Amino acid sequence: MASADSLWGDDLREFCRRCLRCCYGTEMVLLREDIERLRRLGFRGFYEIRGGFYRLRNISGRCFFLDTVGRGCKVYRDRPSGCRIYP
Ligand code: SF4
Secondary structure, X not given: OOOHHHHHXXXXXXXXXXXXXXXXXXXXXOOHHHHHHHHHOOOOOOEEEEOXXXXXXXXXXXXXXXXXXXOEEOOHHHOOHHHHHOX
16 A cells, blocks of 8 residues: 555655644654564664553653754654654
8 A cells, every 4th residue: 555655755745844743742652563663773762651552752842753953853754653644
């Protein structure tokens, strides 16, 4: 099945990079597959359990993966499922 990224290509990528609405004070819930994919890439400490769900961890009010210098998602191609469909 085609992903949202492949359907929208660069337009969606640019929209996502400008939006960043899910990236500050993120409450994003993670699926097991999201955690496994990001762990395979070598990331650790990016999630915690809140409200009974695995969620992205915030650091100083921003998602663990938000690059504050480049203002973008450091794992854009591998970002969690919820980030792909947000909002
Ligand atoms: S993983 Fe990326 S897109 Fe998702 S909230 Fe974090 S910085 Fe934003």
